Amino acid sequence: MWGVAAPHTSMHTMISSIISLLLAIFLGMSSVISAQERLRVPEFVPCERNNLTSLTGKVTTYLRGKNKTKFTIKTFAGTTENVALSYKDINELERHYYMNGKALTPHNWSLLEDSPQQIKADVTARVWLCSDQSHKIIVDWQVPTSA
Numbered sequence: 001m002w003g004v005a006a007p008h009t010s011m012h013t014m015i016s017s018i019i020s021l022l023l024a025i026f027l028g029m030s031s032v033i034s035a036q037e038r039l040r041v042p043e044f045v046p047c048e049r050n051n052l053t054s055l056t057g058k059v060t061t062y063l064r065g066k067n068k069t070k071f072t073i074k075t076f077a078g079t080t081e082n083v084a085l086s087y088k089d090i091n092e093l094e095r096h097y098y099m100n101g102k103a104l105t106p107h108n109w110s111l112l113e114d115s116p117q118q119i120k121a122d123v124t125a126r127v128w129l130c131s132d133q134s135h136k137i138i139v140d141w142q143v144p145t146s147a
Helices: 002-037 090-094 106-112
Strands: 052-064 068-075 080-086 097-099 113-115 124-130 138-142
Touching: 052 080, 068 124, 080 124, 097 106, 106 113
Parallel strands: 097 138
Antiparallel strands: 052 068, 052 124, 068 080, 124 138
């Protein structure tokens, strides 16, 4: 009798151990994935974290005019978003534009644009939006750096 029960108990223990191990692996992986999906809000974004949304993706259309910039982003989340930012002059615009996490300077425009109507092909954007509209849109352009 003991000889028959022992293999069954041993098999049950082994299956329980495997299930526990797989569950631990799954929970550990989901924690890592969740941590990777969360963005750290940069210091230059003035909005309260609870009122903040970000969009990140490939810029598909772009037009910078004298007092307004409009562009479309195909986000990495699979949505298409239209963004518009109005300003009184180029100095005000530059206060809302960043490049790779640093303030945009007049010398950076050539890294960002081929012309005011054409963004460079390899540029993506991270747009920070305050849901309470207490602050203007902040755009952090992601421009590949040379090796």
